Amino acid sequence: MTADSKITAALASDAQAQLGEGPMWDARDNSLYWVDILSHRVHSHRPAEPNSDRKRELSPYVSSIVPRRSGGFALTLQDGFYGYDPATAELTLLVKVEASLPGIRFNDGKCDPAGRYLAGTMAMDEEQGRGTLYSLDVGHAVTPLVSEVTISNGLAWSGDGATLYYIDTTTRCVFAFDYDTASGTVANRRVVAEIPEEEGFPDGMTIDAEGMLWIAHWGGWQVSRWNPATGEKLLSVPVPASQVTSCAFGGEQLDRLYITTARVGLGEDELAEQPHAGGLFCADVGVRGLPTNLYAG
Template sequence: MRIEVLVDVKTVLGEGPLWDVEEERLYWVDSLGCNVFRAAADGREVRAWDVPAPIGSMALRRKGGAVVSLQSGFHLLDFKTGDCELIVDPEPDTPKTRLNDGKVDKRGRFACGSMDTMEEGPNGALYRLDPDLKLTKLDDGIIVSNGPCWSPDGRIFYFADTWTGEIWAYDYDLDTGSVSNRRTFTKVDTSRGGAADGATVDAEGFLWNALVYDGRLVRYAPDGSVDRIIEMPVKKVTSVMFGGPNLDILYVTSMAKPPLPRFPGDGVQRGSLFAIYDLGIRGVPEPRFAG
């Protein structure tokens, strides 16, 4: 195993690495820098787009462009023009929240949660945006939504409310997109000040989670037990995603500047996009949004 800095763009809050198997390109966002980035598997050919508000996550569309979760709601991003078209703002009367992490299920629906911007109160919720652009609330009472992903068969939905110290699992109905039977998948080790951030599931059904402020990546077995821990060169790792032509490179985002004064600083490689090679593990292809 080896860890390399792939792209050093010093993202204020790098998040949401997304490998697209059709384009063979990696996307990621700078949540507070209000940017979407794209690069080749080896970190070359970097391209960037501005968005008009803080961005939590994105998903590519089957029709082209992307759906993005901004502080001001769900939008459609046109890569050719750079324009963002509002779909819906799920929380227009709650200025202290913004949309955060999101992913697409096997049927092309976008699941995305919101967060309290001060990371204190349970003011966020979990939503599902359908291909017809209908929005449904799936859960609420959430402080910081993070780590949405599915088991390889798409029937277990994993999700973390960062400051609960837990990662949850729900039963997921692929036909309807509904969730049920929320339970604790695993308790997160918060003894070093870390908390659950972005996540992905590999082809073996193991869940990878970035422990933000702790500088570790944890691989959890399907029963919730810890299988492997990787120490990263920076503390503020934020999210993970397998990519590359063979889906065997683990891409890791990080933040250059903590969003709140109470969170720690970091070393010179802060804000970099990292690549981890030779893990001997492959990911699963990420679906595109069907809307």
């Protein structure tokens, strides 16, 4: 695979999301789940069943969703972590986080290989340094891992679980940490990739079975593939929407890359140029992803 590979992203669902985010493949029902943060909705997309897309309102500001080992899902709303039963639409509070801090909400989140749920916060006005990356353990105890974050975003773990990759969007950097899966602690923060200014800001992220990172570019019209060992950009997949927010591998073989986008803040002329902004896209990128980690609590 090279930087000039001709891969296209096709529209999978014209969802018109304000802020599509957090795609996650659930092998239990072979569906992709993702959220529209600003419209307070969880979407589902089952590729094997055309016209099967569903959406359900979960407010305020549902920002990530993960499968739960005990059944159903766990998710983040504005003020904390919740359990979610899709059959009844019932939400169960697991723990509130930063509830006393005004103007803060959760953003992206995923589970580590040991079943902890990591998710980060940000100021709704994007004030610098007010966010934190948190870890929710099996017993619902919350531990801050990274502080003074501005826009907590993409998360991914290496195949052996020993490295955590993490994006704080405004830095334009992808960071790596040594990750102890036994204790859930991080150490040795370093930069493994830097996004050029002309290519937008790094947003959501995933990792493939070869250990390469896939990064969504907010304001950059693309998803890119990077080698974290060398900092080299390997591939760019053009997306027909400027605000590309996140990506995840899905399909029964985990061989399709699903891509979320946003339309918030776009004017009439911009929407005329990118009418499917806010849609869910899909691309065949020639590699497979890793299975989704479940929350064990």
